[in-house]
Amino acid sequence: MPNPFPSSSPAIDLSQAPDFPVFQTLLLPNGKPWHVLLHSQNPLAKISLRYDLDAHWTGQPFPLNTLVQLLGEGTKTKTAQEWNADLDRCGAFVQKSANRESLTFSLICRSQNLEKALPLFREMLLESILSPEEFSMQKELQISDFMQESEQVSEQARRLSSGYLFQNHPLFQDERLEILEDLSLEDVHEAYKHCILSQSPTAYASGILLESQAILEDFLAAVSPSAPSTSALPHWQIPEKKELHHSMPGKSQQALRVVGPAPFSSLQEELDFRFMLVLWGGYFGSRLMKNIREEKGFTYGISASPMRLTSASYWMVNTQINGDKKNETLHEMRFEAERLIIQAASKQEMETVRNYLAGSLARSLDGVLNRHDRLMTLHGLGMPADYLTLYHQHLFSVNADQVRRSAERYLNPETWICASAG
């Protein structure tokens, strides 16, 4: 240990920009594009298919969630147990997810097992039988999940804010228990037919793939029928400010979810906004964390995040607080927003956020799986191929006045929608 011990950090160096990966777009023999990231650092492969939803299906979470669960749980040639056991023999995993705009399925395995795992993935996507027995079981499990989640203040605040945010738009999802209880197997078969079997997904592949390229192309051709692309969803606009509350007697905490608008007319605006939001509430040293957790101890955590879909964008703050601290927490959030609007951030704070984000960017690209996920998200949102380079350049050029103006534009407390439960 040096003597005297220095009270300031050793010199720091962030001059070296990371190597920014980009997907290479290739064409299948049938002319359809797929997006590839060859990466030899880890002996892994990840293949993802994203099925975009049209306006009819974006509002129907229950058939879609059930479908996602049922795929692979019984196919034309295998029982659910047999299909899953075969997947295990390849040491492979399938990730399945449904969000408001799309369904995504990913196969992850060691590259050496890709040839054995791909036929199983194909079988899951194209030959699942959706049996009545599996459906009944999955529906019962979903009802159980729903009821358990209903006991959580954070979930009730989420349902409340989502219901209000997307009212009168195809992204609205009616998440009442009675809707789930009315779900039929026919609904799920319809979803399978329209959202998967007759859709052509967007395909992404990363990792060590070269030896499997031909079989991969066959797989992608098989799961990509000629189909019209899904029509774009109508433009979403955030509704007027409102305070919503779901009462849950007996809970010792309240969940608080505050939402504000984030429409962008340019990439520059979006990048300024992202920087500003991190400074306000997006990292451990943010103003909201310092004030509300580290100075006042009202909460275990509070975070602001950008919420980005292709047809909607907004920001959201989430926290859980001691039951009697809701008004004080909201007061401090408004105070920190107004401070950011009125007063330019200091040079030191700007530098801290910039460096933190530069490090986060490099960290988010560590390893093939992280790279794949990051690039796939950006591609799905329609970001430019050189987005990561532009983002990195922006970090080193954004100034305090841009941040202040971005706060002025997006953080006006008069626009906030506040949903609470507890």
Next chain:
Amino acid sequence: MIPFPFERYTLGNGLKVLIQPDRQTPMVAVNLLYDVGARDENPQWTGLAHLLEHLMFEGSRHIPNYDQPLQLAGGINNAFTNNDLTNYYCVLPAANLSTALWLESDRMCNLSLSEHKVEVQRKVVVEEFRQRYLNQPYGDLLTLSRELSYTTHPYRWPTIGKNIEQIEQVPRQTIHEFYKEHYGPNRCTLVLSGNVNPDSALKEIEYWFGDLPAQAQKKSPLPVEPPQTQARIKQVKRAVPEHALWMGWHMPGRNHADFKALDLFSDALSGSAAGYTMDELIRKRGLLNQGGFYVSGSADPGQFLFSATLREGKNPEQVAAEIQSFLFEIAEHRLTQDDLTRATEKMATSNAFSDASVQNRALRLATAEWLGDAQTLNTEWEEYAQITVDDVRNAAHRYLNPENSSTLLYLSESNA
């Protein structure tokens, strides 16, 4: 398996150092695992190790703010505490390794514990307690199950603590004494994983940590849990939507010869959608909504565990009896070598995924070294691959008996 090359050193003051170079990443993970967890607490002041973990981010003698310099260097950090250990990590651009070492060396022996910081972190931890345990359905299940399973060993309370009052009332002096007793270079394993040169990294470590004084006090031996000879059962009623069932059987700690057989058995039962839990207990018998078997994986003798919520109309006591006989039926008659092979294959892939991240690699190395030898990461997969059905059957006979079990019937008031 992919070999896991690393260099190992011990400084004069006892600090264990492992360096795992990886030239393909621009990052480095700096992981410090301290040999202190909730098991080292006095029953009067439980939750102390975890509260102290929070306070470790509140500044040290020469550095009043831990987070800001690290963020300025492009880094992130976090920590966790469990019953056995407390683990801190930073991930940052490798060029800024010195900043992480500077921060860590100061807080290893020179933590500030100001009155104000202690009071604020008490409130934060109390909110964490509420958020994770009191305000969640089934939130007290962990506390109740530990109280039921252990009579003597400090695993009988959870890491967060037994109750909020102890966190609110623990004196600042007691926190300071706990820190002085348990933190120091010879209580820590420091791992670097990432884009570093082992020789120069070791020199840096020696520079920042080499003169720190070793912890003179020896660790107090922990009370040993006496063998359980009779089944224990407890029933509670709570405002939850469904009945839940929790069962635990005492089993050996991580370094015991039987640990891997039971670990692999829990994977064959519940580690996959093809496992016996999903196929038999959920799909065919319709007993559970969700849940399964797992092992606690603790250093001291731990538990083989089952936890689940039950389908509507199922009687928890009857399900508990069925689970006990199910375990024997599988171990005795139905488990195949193919089940174990599939579980092992899946484990290998999980590790390969995990090792794609420098942060996970550093944590896995630190944990393995703390348990005895990081080199086991290069050999354990083969050991798992050699486990036979007979090994599992013998281990099941030794440990998964009714008289060695604890059962918590967690009843829903609305379904009772």
